[in-house]
Amino acid sequence: MALPNLQDFQFRADLAENEIEILKKKIDCMKVSIQSPGESSTIELNQLLQENGKLKHQIAILKRYVESLRKKESNNKSSVTSVSDTNKMDSHTISIYDQLMELLLKAINKAYPDVVDPPVIITLSNNSKFGDYQCNSAMPLSKLLASKGTKVSPRDVANKIVENIAESPIIEKLEIAGPGFINIFLKREFALNILMSLLKAGKVSPPSVKKQRIVVDFSSPNVAKEMHVGHLRSTIIGDSISRLLEYLGHDVLRLSHLGDWGTQFGMLIAHLQDKFPNYLVTSPPISDLQSFYKESKKRFDEDEAFKKRAYDCVVKLQSHEPDIMKAWHLICDVSRKEFEKIYERLDIKVIDRGESFYQKYMEQIIKELDEKNLLEEDEGRKIMWGDKKDVGIPLTIIKSDGGFTYDTSDMACIQHRINVEKSDWIIYVTDAGQSMHFQLIESCAKRAGILTDKQKLSHVPFGVVLGEDKKKFKTRSGDTIKLVELLDEGLNRALNKLKEKGRDKELTEEELNAAKEAIAYGCIKYADLSHNRNHEYIFSFDKMLDDKGNTAVYLLYTLTRIRSIARIANLTPEQIKAAVETTSISLEHEKEWKLAKVLLKFPDVLLKIMKDLYLHPLCEYCYEISCAFSEFYDNCYCVEKNKNGETIKVNMGRILLIEATAIIFEQCFDILGIKTVNRM
Numbered sequence: 001m002a003l004p005n006l007q008d009f010q011f012r013a014d015l016a017e018n019e020i021e022i023l024k025k026k027i028d029c030m031k032v033s034i035q036s037p038g039e040s041s042t043i044e045l046n047q048l049l050q051e052n053g054k055l056k057h058q059i060a061i062l063k064r065y066v067e068s069l070r071k072k073e074s075n076n077k078s079s080v081t082s083v084s085d086t087n088k089m090d091s092h093t094i095s096i097y098d099q100l101m102e103l104l105l106k107a108i109n110k111a112y113p114d115v116v117d118p119p120v121i122i123t124l125s126n127n128s129k130f131g132d133y134q135c136n137s138a139m140p141l142s143k144l145l146a147s148k149g150t151k152v153s154p155r156d157v158a159n160k161i162v163e164n165i166a167e168s169p170i171i172e173k174l175e176i177a178g179p180g181f182i183n184i185f186l187k188r189e190f191a192l193n194i195l196m197s198l199l200k201a202g203k204v205s206p207p208s209v210k211k212q213r214i215v216v217d218f219s220s221p222n223v224a225k226e227m228h229v230g231h232l233r234s235t236i237i238g239d240s241i242s243r244l245l246e247y248l249g250h251d252v253l254r255l256s257h258l259g260d261w262g263t264q265f266g267m268l269i270a271h272l273q274d275k276f277p278n279y280l281v282t283s284p285p286i287s288d289l290q291s292f293y294k295e296s297k298k299r300f301d302e303d304e305a306f307k308k309r310a311y312d313c314v315v316k317l318q319s320h321e322p323d324i325m326k327a328w329h330l331i332c333d334v335s336r337k338e339f340e341k342i343y344e345r346l347d348i349k350v351i352d353r354g355e356s357f358y359q360k361y362m363e364q365i366i367k368e369l370d371e372k373n374l375l376e377e378d379e380g381r382k383i384m385w386g387d388k389k390d391v392g393i394p395l396t397i398i399k400s401d402g403g404f405t406y407d408t409s410d411m412a413c414i415q416h417r418i419n420v421e422k423s424d425w426i427i428y429v430t431d432a433g434q435s436m437h438f439q440l441i442e443s444c445a446k447r448a449g450i451l452t453d454k455q456k457l458s459h460v461p462f463g464v465v466l467g468e469d470k471k472k473f474k475t476r477s478g479d480t481i482k483l484v485e486l487l488d489e490g491l492n493r494a495l496n497k498l499k500e501k502g503r504d505k506e507l508t509e510e511e512l513n514a515a516k517e518a519i520a521y522g523c524i525k526y527a528d529l530s531h532n533r534n535h536e537y538i539f540s541f542d543k544m545l546d547d548k549g550n551t552a553v554y555l556l557y558t559l560t561r562i563r564s565i566a567r568i569a570n571l572t573p574e575q576i577k578a579a580v581e582t583t584s585i586s587l588e589h590e591k592e593w594k595l596a597k598v599l600l601k602f603p604d605v606l607l608k609i610m611k612d613l614y615l616h617p618l619c620e621y622c623y624e625i626s627c628a629f630s631e632f633y634d635n636c637y638c639v640e641k642n643k644n645g646e647t648i649k650v651n652m653g654r655i656l657l658i659e660a661t662a663i664i665f666e667q668c669f670d671i672l673g674i675k676t677v678n679r680m
């Protein structure tokens with residue numbers, strides 16, 4: 001999806017080059033002014049410096065833009081609406097919001113060149129009568145000018161902005177409403193070229209972003225303990241964030257910081273030695289690690305002699321004694337196999353990199369922190385402070401008994417991810433209760449010089465999962481709900497839902513199983529992702545499996561209905577692909593145009609999510625697509641049949657719009673980690 005007219009490309013390129021020259025001259029003049037500070041006040045000098053930096057930044061943007069346009073030049077200058085132009089389209093989708101921001105910023109700078117860092121406010125319009133987008137910069141600009149002694153009404157400001165907006169292949173017309181709102185109407189030709197380009201490629205390409213190396217730390221269960229509902233949110237949210245970033249072209253490393261080291265392994269190994277003394281020769285049958293853990297914990301709490309042996313095993317584990325390491329590997333391998341079963345069912349890809357991995361790096365980080373005089377003695381332990389103004393507690397780097405802590409591990413971990421993994425951005429997906437911890441880790445890492453301005457650290461917190469009684473989600477006996485049991489119940493309920501609708505009589509066994517899994521796992525994921533992650537949410541299978549409203553079931557049904565239209569029209573994928581070469585998408589009807597405009601929002605939705613890492617806007621967007629499609633389908637016939645059920649007319653322009661809708665819809669589902677099916 002790209003700017004649709006090659007002549008416009010050249011016009012924009014020439015305009016950009018001229019503007020660069022003007023900006024360069026302005027910068028040269030400013031430098032002269034800056035060299036003679038006596039001619040202006042300190043305030044004026046600071047303003048010139050700010051504008052100087054801003055203009056340099058604009059020049060860099062324009063140079064890149066001109067270069068990209070030159071690459072697009074071609075001897076073939078077809079019309080804007082020609083389908084053949086789709087072969088020359090950019091491989092990235094266009095962000096309408098970014099394009100409008102660029103146009104409006106240039107217009108405001110031309111209209112009011114003395115205003116430094118002007119407000120550019122663009123919003124979506126709630127009513128198509130008042131445009132598709134609105135620029136609401138006039139009122140704040142009017143106030144800003146008034147504060148500098150220039151009184152101009154917001155409406156006059158809006159008129160001046162409109163006068164300076166360059167011609168654009170995106171904008172059909174501009175209207176000024178009320179006290180100074182600028183209503184922006186999109187061109188249908190622009191939408192047509194974008195959607196035809198999508199169909200030509202057979203996929204929707206991501207918007208352009210600067211590629212980064214990103215580590216996403218999520219899921220992170222503990223060895224010898226089963227994954228439970230508490231791991232659900234981190235696993236689902238972390239996977240979806242990873243999918244989004246990968247789709248946008250980033251180099252993503254998915255890591256699960258496995259709890260596979262520490263005191264508890266001493267008691268597990270000691271219990272293993274007693275229960276399976278021949279473990280070195282015969283692999284012990286300890287598939288139920290949860291029970292095994294409870295048995296060892298009971299002995300640890302009640303038997304002093306066993307507790308002493310457990311501590312001895314910890315020392316031997318830290319010394320890497322072969323027999324003890326063999327026992328440790330056995331326990332870890334059993335856990336990993338169980339975790340992998342859950343990940344496979346949920347289609348989660350993640351690399352285990354446990355606490356044990358970072359043990360060898362802990363001594364190194366302690367030595368470096370000590371050499372920088374960042375460690376302080378505190379009642380026998382060694383602590384480290386970050387910025388005391390932001391976080392009023394320290395990290396405990398070494399305990400009073402000489403042992404390491406989670407703080408030590410996390411400091412070694414962040415250093416490895418930056419220095420060895422070369423990450424530009426580290427994302428931690430954990431419950432909100434750990435927010436203070438990651439603030440402290442970030443603060444200390446910055447103070448130690450590990451985390452610099454070149455890297456970014458983000459903590460993605462989330463609230464707890466509640467039961468329908470609005471209390472922490474547990475079993476009736478008060479135990480934490482095992483994740484595998486939750487998934488099994490989801491499968492049973494999904495199957496019952498399908499049978500209620502008689503789908504077991506219409507679908508093959510293979511189709512029924514695929515639909516059952518898509519609904520069960522999809523509804524669990526969607527229920528989580530559709531809520532603001534900062535909030536707690538109530539886990540309710542009844543609500544999740546509702547086939548009305550903003551649920552995975554409703555959206556999956558919508559997608560299968562979209563896909564069924566081509567089958568009803570007896571159109572093969574090859575026929576639809578051939579039609580792209582000869583037929584244009586129909587955008588004449590208001591409901592066709594409404595659906596198209598919703599589809600155009602796709603790149604902006606993703607870019608917003610990448611900035612704040614909240615995924616519920618993507619779920620809201622999926623529901624918006626579904627609603628717009630339903631309105632379109634109810635008002636615009638795609639296939640007409642006679643009384644005998646024979647097809648008498650196929651509106652191929654609308655079939656192509658449906659195909660574009662399905663492609664974007666399916667890409668959204670993929671980012672959410674939800675599998676789709678052709679028949680439900």
